[in-house]
Amino acid sequence: MVVQPPEVVPPPEVVPPVAVAPPHYSRGVWMWAPVVSNLTASESAYVGNIPSNAGGYVGTVYGSAAIICSVQGTTVSTTYAGSSSNWDYVTSPFAGWVPDVFLDTRSSGHLNGAVAPRC
Numbered sequence: 001m002v003v004q005p006p007e008v009v010p011p012p013e014v015v016p017p018v019a020v021a022p023p024h025y026s027r028g029v030w031m032w033a034p035v036v037s038n039l040t041a042s043e044s045a046y047v048g049n050i051p052s053n054a055g056g057y058v059g060t061v062y063g064s065a066a067i068i069c070s071v072q073g074t075t076v077s078t079t080y081a082g083s084s085s086n087w088d089y090v091t092s093p094f095a096g097w098v099p100d101v102f103l104d105t106r107s108s109g110h111l112n113g114a115v116a117p118r119c
Helices: none
Strands: 031-034 045-048 057-061 064-077 083-092 096-099
Touching: 057 096, 064 096
Parallel strands: none
Antiparallel strands: 031 064, 045 057, 045 096, 064 083, 083 096
């Protein structure tokens, strides 16, 4: 009797989440905004695939991000930069959604206002 080795099944391919582009994606870059400087060590300007904390993680912005447009999403709060339900669609360094409270857009004299055109 010849014993056959068990069939080797490769592990599933891990595919990072893909950001859902807004309908008016073709507008181009509205502004480059730096990441706010007063985030704590546990806070980071993360990029998600939807404008919600429940979305998949795409990456983290360090330095600045290219904002295309903005939408209302879930509210995100920080220790020193405040809170906002505004989410910005960015295309660089990663394509996806960033809570506006993490980007220094300085709208009308206020940090992190609804400054980008609506998507």
